[in-house]
Amino acid sequence: MTTKRHDLAYPSHVEEMSTNFGLTKREVFAAQILAGLMSRSGETEIDWQTPLAVKLADKLIDELNKSHHYNT
Structure with missing residues (x-):
């Protein structure tokens, strides 16, 4: 998983919606x-x-994507 x-x-799985609304993961991480x-x-x-918040959010995403985080 990447x-x-x-x-x-917070994705919505409503097929009728042609446009996605809401914050991206990067935006949520940076805001927090x-x-x-x-x-x-x-x-x-x-x-x-x-x-700095945006850079740290990017680093968090990069770290989450390292393969050892998803090995169970």
Whole structure:
């Protein structure tokens, strides 16, 4: 199983829908990481935290895709 950056985080399997709506896994991961960074730092300036959150989300996805995580 592979996690793709642009897969929907909460996919809908309704066949009538021609367009997918919602956040991607990457967006959800980045938002959660950003919330953690903001709560920890106590800073309100997010200029340096937002790019870091996206980079960390990408690294998380890469790590999840390493084969040893899916061997049971």
